[in-house]
Amino acid sequence: MEGLSRRRLVGLSAALPLLGQLSWAAPAAAAAAPGPSPVRLNYNESPFGPSAAAQAAMHQGVAGCGRYPYPLQYQLIEVFARQQGVDEDQVQVFCGSKLALQNAVHAFTGPRSLVVPEPSYETPAQTAQARGTKVHSVPLNAQQAHDVDAMLAIDPKPGLIYLCNPNNPTGSMTPTADIERLLRKAPADSVVVVDEAYIHFSDAPSCIPLVKTHANLLVLRTFSKLYGMAGARVGLAVGQAPLLEALETFDGYNVAAEPSLRGALASLEDASLVARRKQGNQQRRDATVTRLSRAGWRCTASQANCFMVDVRRPAEAIVAALKGQQVLVGRVWPSWPTWIRVSVGDEAQMRRFEDAFFRVLG
Ligand code: PLP
Numbered sequence: 633m634e635g636l637s638r639r640r641l642v643g644l645s646a647a648l649p650l651l652g653q654l655s656w657a658a659p660a661a662a663a664a665a666p667g668p669s670p671v672r673l674n675y676n677e678s679p680f681g682p683s684a685a686a687q688a689a690m691h692q693g694v695a696g697c698g699r700y701p702y703p704l705q706y707q708l709i710e711v712f713a714r715q716q717g718v719d720e721d722q723v724q725v726f727c728g729s730k731l732a733l734q735n736a737v738h739a740f741t742g743p744r745s746l747v748v749p750e751p752s753y754e755t756p757a758q759t760a761q762a763r764g765t766k767v768h769s770v771p772l773n774a775q776q777a778h779d780v781d782a783m784l785a786i787d788p789k790p791g792l793i794y795l796c797n798p799n800n801p802t803g804s805m806t807p808t809a810d811i812e813r814l815l816r817k818a819p820a821d822s823v824v825v826v827d828e829a830y831i832h833f834s835d836a837p838s839c840i841p842l843v844k845t846h847a848n849l850l851v852l853r854t855f856s857k858l859y860g861m862a863g864a865r866v867g868l869a870v871g872q873a874p875l876l877e878a879l880e881t882f883d884g885y886n887v888a889a890e891p892s893l894r895g896a897l898a899s900l901e902d903a904s905l906v907a908r909r910k911q912g913n914q915q916r917r918d919a920t921v922t923r924l925s926r927a928g929w930r931c932t933a934s935q936a937n938c939f940m941v942d943v944r945r946p947a948e949a950i951v952a953a954l955k956g957q958q959v960l961v962g963r964v965w966p967s968w969p970t971w972i973r974v975s976v977g978d979e980a981q982m983r984r985f986e987d988a989f990f991r992v993l994g
Pocket residue numbers: 675676727728729730731753796800827829853854855856862865866867
């Protein structure tokens with residue numbers, strides 16, 4: 633951020649709609665305003681941050697920052713590969729799974745199209761559109777799952793098909809049988825990305841075991857969500873070696889810092905962390921969804937740390953009204969213009985969200 637004046641930042645945020653929604657792009661004056669600090673339920677982050685063990689490990693990593701952290705990168709790969717039962721050359725570390733995803737779009741689309749569900753995580757479509765690549769958006773089906781048959785039918789030879797399970801922003805699931813059918817039917821030279829950023833919160837089986845039998849499958853994982861390390865930038869791509877090599881050509885060995893890698897390792901080695909955080913997230917999410925539903929508000933069937941609510945009016949105005957109540961919720965997807973996305977916070981944050989929601993919407 634050095635050398636970027638606040639005026640320029642605000643100018644930039646006006647020019648780029650997505651940047652305008654990033655909290656670091658907001659004028660610092662807003663953060664300094666008197667009153668309670670805003671409840672941040674807008675980026676699907678963990679309200680708890682890195683676990684205690686991860687934080688201790690991260691502190692330990694600071695002293696090592698004078699060296700490139702390749703040994704820790706390999707250690708993280710080794711531990712993850714062992715836990716997941718894949719080969720070490722089938723795992724690669726990236727500075728966040730978003731980077732792996734962007735690299736996949738660069739590597740496998742261009743002349744060939746990208747197929748995405750709608751609504752879903754926008755990064756792949758935005759990356760493709762920025763380079764003039766054709767994007768096919770396929771609406772979720774009535775169960776809010778990916779319509780895999782429509783995704784297969786829309787282009788007989790796409791470069792990349794993107795699946796997000798559980799899906800961001802809805803939190804909804806696509807049955808494993810549907811994903812397997814898509815993998816069976818997709819052209820062998822079309823790459824299928826299954827983004828499992830939120831899989832830890834769900835009961836679904838991972839697609840990672842399928843990389844052994846599908847040379848065109850890439851599965852993405854992140855430490856940003858359940859593990860609470862969004863700011864530490866660690867993500868993983870899992871797939872057969874030629875696919876990973878194609879991704880790596882775009883950011884050649886630019887790996888996360890040693891504290892981040894140590895935090896990721898400590899998170900993987902904490903045997904009860906996933907179950908603990910998954911259960912708490914489920915309780916708080918379902919309690920809020922139940923209260924909203926009982927009051928007549930339709931919510932998505934989420935198995936993630938976010939869900940959507942149909943506010944039955946232009947949702948942008950509700951996002952702004954909630955912000956006025958010091959509650960920040962997620963952005964609005966143009967294809968679902970009356971729905972807001974709410975990330976699951978801690979208990980006090982969910983109470984503040986509910987109070988503000990009912991004050992704003994009655
Ligand atoms: N994939 C999905 C579905 C996401 O929602 C996000 C972040 O919100 C990412 C990937 C990016 O995660 P990371 O922080 O690992 O780059």
